[in-house]
Amino acid sequence: KNEVEQSPQNLTAQEGEFITINCSYSVGISALHWLQQHPGGGIVSLFMLSSGKKKHGRLIATINIQEKHSSLHITASHPRDSAVYICAVGRSGGGADGLTFGKGTHLIIQP
């Protein structure tokens, strides 16, 4: 079973700071997802990536398959970025048995 570790668990930063959240996993995957969960509970998919780097607005996600590691970066952070960020991985080699999730990083951006 894949183990997914996220760090840090909690992060408080000032508005405008550059934010990095890390995710490591233990076995090969087909793809990695970064999800965002706001207070109130809804989960939104930010990125799905299997190699390289993706960018959407102020969010950047990278993955290193060899090192089994991914990072989510937020540039020019804003209080509205405050949320829980969750890393999830899908199993490689076929087999649709769903995602394995990290425990999440609770991010607070202070004005």
Next chain:
Amino acid sequence: EAQVTQNPRYLITVTGKKLTVTCSQNMNHEYMSWYRQDPGLGLRQIYYSMNVEVTDKGDVPEGYKVSRKEKRNFPLILESPSPNQTSLYFCASTRRLAPRWMNTEAFFGQGTRLTVV
């Protein structure tokens, strides 16, 4: 608009009273799954379905049932709820890519907060 719809959003019930949480998606996705989210444990898979009439257990299936009679619907059934099933539940759907299943973007419902007293 592409979406996964769960109902109800909030539910308080008593031990032993059967309940169903509905999940419906409008994207013609093959793959649907149910997760529960608990503090300190993160999201864990309960059941999943790869297509109509094809379901299988996830990591924590005890006390739950599912059915997939139609592609768009994947209800979660608690035949005899117990307090340890108090949790936040999410339904999710993804598209299945032939010839081998590969991850595609996951769409999540808004969640159902269940309390069993």
